[in-house]
Amino acid sequence: MSDNVHRPLIAVTAGRDLPGSPSVLRLAENYVRVLTASGAIPVVIVPGIDTAAVRYVMERVDGLLLPGGIGAPDPHPRHYGEAPLPETVIDKDLDALEIAAIDRAVHLGMPVLGVCRGCQILNVALGGSLVQRLEPGDVSHLPGLPLESEAHELRLEEGSRLAGLSGARLLRVNSLHHQAIARPAPALRVVGRAEDGVVEAVESTAPDRWIIGVQYHPEELTGRPAHRRLFEDFVMSCAQYAADRDQEGAVSA
Known part of the structure; x- marks a missing residue:
């Protein structure tokens, strides 16, 4: 991204290590690296802040990244009408943070990228459901x-x-998940599956909306152009969102 193009601010949600006391906030560094390399400025938001604070931040940024990673908790099944399995690990504060951020981002029309857990919570927040536990099969996820x-x-x-x-x-991807999308949210369509049929990618049903969720971890594969371009396009879309918003503000003023 050239110097004369707006560097977008992208909200990134941080998780925390659970269980344990005190818990430790965490965000895999490769998310920060790929966003900054693509020309963005990450703004980290954390679980525990109230909904009004989430709205305040989201109204001042240009995009939303929902990350995943080792040890990430599962979205609470109550959000899609199920009881949690005994092995399900839940962080209600993280759910609340990300659902509030997704709600505001979608309302404002800004780009949203969900990775692994981020793909799952994106689907849940928009009205979809999950497979709580993938059974062993031909593909190890x-x-x-x-x-x-x-x-x-x-x-x-x-x-x-x-x-x-x-x-x-047809691509080769990495994998680190025991859950997956079951019923896609009405606003999302399935655009990618593993060879066993497990959902690996969703996009907005509206062609003019930049909303993508991927079940794999492209931030760890940016040495391959196919995966690096996902982040580059995301950041460029966030920059365009910022430019359009600034133009609307100038006109209304």
Whole structure:
């Protein structure tokens, strides 16, 4: 991104290590690296702040990134009408933070990117549901491999934004999840699956809206152009959102 283009502010939600006391806030550094390398300025927001504070921040940023990572808790199944399984790990404060941020981001029309848990909470916040526990099968979605390693295939829908960014309909991706999207939210469409049919990518049903969720971890694969371009396009879309907002403000003034 050139120096004369607005550097967008992108809200990034931080998780925390659970269980344990005191808990420790965490955010994988590669999210910060790829956003700054793409020309953005990350603004970290944390669980425990109230909804009014979330709205205040979201009205001053240009995009929202919902990350995932090792040890990330599961979205509470109550949000899609189910009881949690005994092994489900929940952080109600993180759910509240991310659902409030998603609600405001979607209302404002800003770009949203969800990664792993971020893809799941995005789907849940918009009215979808999850598979709480993936059963063992032909594809291991929790293979115990380093995130730099490719674990399985990603098959993308023709004409999807992700296929266009990737320049291909078949990619190899990493994997670190035991849950996945079951019922897509009404505002989202499935555009990518693993070879066993598990949902790996969703996009907005509205072609003019930049909303993408991916179940894998592209921030760990940015040495491959197909994955790096996802973040570059996200940041460029956030910059355009900021420019459009500034133009609207200038006109109304």
